[in-house]
Amino acid sequence: MILTDLYAPRAERMKASEIRELLKLLDKPGMISFAGGIPDPALFPAREFRHATRRALDGDAAQSSLQYAASEGLPALRGWIAEHMRSLGVPAAAENILITSGSQQALDYIGKLFIGAGDAVALGFPTYLGALGAFNAYEPRYVRLDPAGNRPAERMREEAKGAAIKLAYVTPDFANPTGETLSKAARLALLAQAAEVGAAIIEDAAYQALRFEGENIPPILALEAAQSGTLETCRTLYCGSFSKTLAPGLRIGWVCAAKSVIDKLVLLKQAGDLHAATLNQAIVAEVADAVFDTHVPRLRAAYGARLNAMLGALERYMPEGVRWTTPEGGMFVWLTLPGEFDATGLLGRALEHDVAFVPGAAFFPDGSGRNTLRLNFSKPDEEMIEVGIRRLAGLVGEGPRQSQQS
């Protein structure tokens, strides 16, 4: 019996992530890794998690913390998130919030709800790899979106070849992998363009809270709600996460959207895994209430210093012809090497010198971007950043070395 023969056609599009395979190799001592996309665990508010967990499991509280719960999520957590969304300018109530098992699951369920086989999804090239992974299961065609809303809708329609463009996926704040942020004008242009092609917008706000400098820009959902006067007619589905602000290991994220969409997503959640873990929701609600407002500024200061260390080192050491983004937050800087470089070949040499990063081609649905790479600055400390970038710049300075690219 070979079960492989019984797989559905969609299984062909479920491939191993190169990044995740790569990350398995990085436990080597002495490795300076810019490859991950994970928070520094030394910065987790562990003491608050200990307190919250003790209370959630104390006496009779344990009976509810360990029991089944409603698919939409715990009222305390939905309420906290609704208030948080209101502080960002989104007129949300608890009924506009679904708690998911991380915002990755929000992408999966939104894909499941909207994408029929052959429908089109518009997204930037490069884009978050996990979004491609989540959507691939529903067999869309991808069309290229300019997240700044500058690409004519007509071009997207042509690329869609008659398919409905159901979703436009964008990370407006400090995007993974580029670190770039959309201006308010760009967000408004994107809203207009989505209306023109008739698509819903997925606003992936995973890094939204991690702004180190510059002015806050309202979420796309806030801008749309301000235009329409109500969430209920908004085309934007906001996906939030506690993974970058409190801790990722509890797998708690959310969708904020029109109640009619949330109600339908609740049914998907029920059929998908019943509900997000009860204990985790109780803990996160309490930790968020207690320290979100004081902890996140600490993160911003720490990660901001690392970003500055990275930008400074890039400035000092990188040879002429190398370009990089200058993010105002998030976890990533995006490097573009001169066109003749292959970042995968460079990675081979870098690993020999105990430096790791992610070649950028992985983030392009069409396999382009060979000469790009992603650098993470949230995990390594400032000294490692200085040493690692200097080493990397030295290797870039040696030139493209075609022999390493096979």
Added chain:
Amino acid sequence: MILTDLYAPRAERMKASEIRELLKLLDKPGMISFAGGIPDPALFPAREFRHATRRALDGDAAQSSLQYAASEGLPALRGWIAEHMRSLGVPAAAENILITSGSQQALDYIGKLFIGAGDAVALGFPTYLGALGAFNAYEPRYVRLDPAGNRPAERMREEAKGAAIKLAYVTPDFANPTGETLSKAARLALLAQAAEVGAAIIEDAAYQALRFEGENIPPILALEAAQSGTLETCRTLYCGSFSKTLAPGLRIGWVCAAKSVIDKLVLLKQAGDLHAATLNQAIVAEVADAVFDTHVPRLRAAYGARLNAMLGALERYMPEGVRWTTPEGGMFVWLTLPGEFDATGLLGRALEHDVAFVPGAAFFPDGSGRNTLRLNFSKPDEEMIEVGIRRLAGLVGEGPRQSQQS
């Protein structure tokens, strides 16, 4: 903008579960509910969870318990489960285990991997409602399976009308909703029948550990592995859960299957929600290691006494013509009323008398089973069972009362 118009065709099959809607009404004080399917929270090993959680968040341990983890699951938990599977006669190693967010998610991901639109899934009528919910998203046709393997494969093929029968779904131990268990002979017949139609088998083992009396029967996967000599060629996908043995609120379940299938399911997990919550896996591994072997016998004794109370009360109070199953474990007894009864009408009257149950029709993919109902005995205590069954029997004794059925 009405996003509803953008939903994929599969969204039509995602409907609210009648049971879950019903359960929302049961918080009324004084209600004797046989409607749930949930463990008694007073029996959770709360003290052990407190200890395990404290250790998982103590000092540096917190940094890994709160961090991202590998999609396949934590080695300690996979290892414990593999050993548990070996104790059941399944020759499993850790590489044969995927940790899921409850066994509900195992059903979702297996459906996603195998079911293409229009493929057929064979399952018993009645069946677990959550399985229908999980599979519906992948738009299968359902064909009727006799879980005991007695229905000719030819009939299933006719019902499939040319579609491939990809999966045969069965709960061999103390099934939800009937409480019935498949004999060893029936399991072997089912294996032969699945081979005849070329389907993979989903063995939903949610209640497997809750046997109160009678002899253990090997899992279908153990019988198949004994025939084939290796897991790697087995068609059976075993779905396990800690929800009924330790606690459901942590959402930890697993799939045990051929490594080639697990490797593919790991990719689905990665794309679906990255991984099961790290903290929860760490806690469950420790609690399972510490008390599974002593705690589960306590549950069996407690639930066994409640089952006996229910069977005794049914015997004493139910009028002639009412039939019920006599399970040897699990959480449910299945009642069949005389043919002229409508269990939904009966529920209306029962709720007026503060007694709740689930009408059986919800568990039939074709809406039959109007005169059946499901009784849960794991949540109410023995005194409530006695009072509730007596009341319910009194209502049944009043006759079908057609006027209540509208």
